[in-house]
Amino acid sequence: MGYSIAYLSLVVLIPLAGLLIRVSAMSWADFVRVAFSDRALAAYRLTFGASFIAATINAVLGTLLAWVLTRYRFPGRKILDALVDFPFALPTAVAGLTLANLFSQTGWLGQFLVPLGIHLAYTTGGIVLALTFVSLPFVVRTLQPVLEEFEVELEEAAATLGAGRWCTFRRVVFPALLPALMTGFALAFARAVGEYGSVLFISSNKPYVSEITPQVIMGWLDQFEYANAMAVAVVMLSASFAILITINLLERWASRFQR
Amino acid sequence: MSIELRHVSKRFGSVSAVEDVSLTVADGELVALLGPSGGGKTTVLRMIAGLEVPTSGDLLVRGERVNDVPVQKRNIGFVFQSYALFKTMSVFDNVAFGLKIRNTPPAEMQARVDELLKLFGLDGLGRRLPHQLSGGQRQRVAIARALAPRPSVLLLDEPFGAVDAKIRQELREWLVRLHRELHVTTIFVTHDQEEAMEVSNRIVIFSRGRLEQIGSPRDVYEQPKNEFVARFIGVLNVLELTVRGGAARLNELSFPSHGVAEGETLRIGFRPYAVQISSNLQEHPHSAVIRHVYFLGVQLRLELETPSGLILRTRIVKDEFLRQGLEQGSSVSFQIREYRVLSTGANNLSPEVATVHSAANFAEGI
Known part of the structure; x- marks a missing residue:
């Protein structure tokens, strides 16, 4: 207990406190002017919006991937399983660079997609793609143990009672997975909100259009306006915190059936 | 509903789980599939349910082949050893599950679930979640859930395995009563011979994937077809004798x-009951010494040790034991009233010889 608190303080709480103290030196009017400027608001919308979409995509595809990895035995399963962690290991800047290269007009995939009107490099779509990539492991890794422990008998019981596969999934499997899925979603979302490196490369970084919040912060830092950067950071911090708490409460509600 | 297995076999890869099993269960019967674990009995149950498909042979329900009928369409109630209750659903929703799937009108569903909860002594618990119930209650929910859509057969896999001894006894009696009231054809799997004897009308004994014997509890106890059955059902003293000087001796x-x-x-x-003892030497x-006394209630089980160290097990009514003034360590005289020849030297692997021999008058070499 004491150890946990000490560790948490050192790593999380003290830096946060430093941030807040720095911001508290600003006047309220200044804070509002900077933190809720049009440019900042557009960036918040993009950051949280794109992160939400990315986390949702991962919730669906990650569930599918976790399902396949736990339920089926096929050659290359171990390799696929290891690949899930790839976005963890890869420096995100490299990921951004790779994706931008892949989907640009002359890229491997871009040369086919761009003529179809699908622009993924240097657009908001590209941001979602990058965020989906970096947050991919979270849903898969939180669902895997739950799926592995899931009793096959529950599905068999549903089948003996007349339920088809889809009905069994919807009524029996999914509700049991929901708490873990929400944890995975929350982690993926948090990761996406904090992402910077990969977006830098794949986004066109235009203010008001395709600029995410960390870039706004960087912008202020480049002008040596530390307090302004902190103000924007505090808004982002509070929003992330609020979202995480909400998801936590939802998760608790979804897992009410557990001991 | 009658169920028939015709030369059914099941292999998992190269492992043979069930080999050439043929058996018929009549409408309304209460049948136990009995055998040591790994004997294939659960696989048979799962094949009847449609959870496993036989590798060869036919499965017939009311005379119709159902090998390819999917589990959802078989109209069976299956109770899993682990109960497999839906943890995210209340007791009510668990029991109602099969009815919901069949799009039962809400009023009818409500009535049916209430009826079952009442019958199973679960009224008032409908809103609880499975983890808030005791082991016995969970099991009753599992059975109620299986029975709700009025299945034509109720299949139970080790129904009493996961509860403690006292509740197990109650559940056994309760299952017999339930069967008498509902009259649904019931097949259950158990490795406990006492349980099979007490609960079922008929016992099917399996070992290593093969069917060893089918019969009433009394049949399999008194007329075991082979040594495996004889040893598995009840207690059996087995002696290996060698023929010397015209008599088989040990x-x-x-x-x-x-x-x-x-x-x-x-x-x-x-x-054990064939061994008669007396305090009159x-x-x-x-002659023998009572080495150990096991109290079983009205009856006692005794372990006798002969002067040469042979251990024999016998039973005696408690009153008789006390009347004769016996206790642990007492010397007694005994005789073996009857026995079966299980196997003979030349014929060791087909131990189906099962003749009762009265040994009472055989006085050679005493």
Whole structure:
């Protein structure tokens, strides 16, 4: 207990406190002017919006991937399983660079997609793609143990009672997975909100259009306006915190059936 | 509903789980599938349910082949050993599940679930979640859930395995009562011979994927077809005798040779009740010491040790035990009233010889 608190303080709480103290030196009017400027608001919308979409995509595809990895035995399963962690290991800047290269007009995939009107490099779509990539492991890794422990008998019981596969999934499997899925979603979302490196490369970084919040912060830092950067950071911090708490409460509600 | 298995086999890869099993269960029967674990009994149950498909052979329900009918369409109720209750659903929703799937009108569903909860002593618990119930209650929910859509067969896999001994006894009696009231054809799997004897009308004994014997509890106890059944059902004393000087002998005990050649061996078996004891040391031909007394209630199980160290098990009514003034360590005389020849030396692998021999008057070599 004491150890946990000490560790948490050192790593999380003290830096946060430093941030807040720095911001508290600003006047309220200044804070509002900077933190809720049009440019900042557009960036918040993009950051949280794109992160939400990315986390949702991962919730669906990650569930599918976790399902396949736990339920089926096929050659290359171990390799696929290891690949899930790839976005963890890869420096995100490299990921951004790779994706931008892949989907640009002359890229491997871009040369086919761009003529179809699908622009993924240097657009908001590209941001979602990058965020989906970096947050991919979270849903898969939180669902895997739950799926592995899931009793096959529950599905068999549903089948003996007349339920088809889809009905069994919807009524029996999914509700049991929901708490873990929400944890995975929350982690993926948090990761996406904090992402910077990969977006830098794949986004066109235009203010008001395709600029995410960390870039706004960087912008202020480049002008040596530390307090302004902190103000924007505090808004982002509070929003992330609020979202995480909400998801936590939802998760608790979804897992009410557990001991 | 009648169920028939015709030469059914099931292999998992190269492992044979069930081999050439044929059996018929009549409408309304209460049948136990009994055998040691790994005997194939659960696989048979799962094949009847449609959870496994036979590798070969036919499965018939009311005379119709159902091998390819999916589990959802078989209209069976299956109770899993782990109960497999839906943890995210209330007791009510668990029981109502099969009815919901069948799009039962809400009023009818409500009535059916209430009826079952009441019948199973679960009224008032409808809103609880499975983890808020005791083991016995969970099991009753599992059975209620299986019965709700009015299945034509109820299948139970080790229904009493996961509850403690006292509740197990209650559940057994309760299952018998339930079967009497609902009259649904019921097949259950157990490895506990006492449970099978007590609950079922008919017992099907499996070992290593093969069907060893089918019969009433009394049949399999009194007329076991082979040594496996004889040893598995109830307690059996088994002696391995060698024929010397015209009689089959083991230490101080001797029996007729049953035509077995000199020097060959012979296995015999006898139930504890066949061993008669007396505190009067002159009354019976052999002597022994009571080495251990197990209290089973009205009856006692005794372990006798002969002077040469043979251990024999016998039963005696408590009153008789007390009347004779016996206790642990008492010397007694005994005789073996009847026994079966399980196998003879030349014929060791087909132990189907099962003749009762009265040993009472055989006084050779005493």
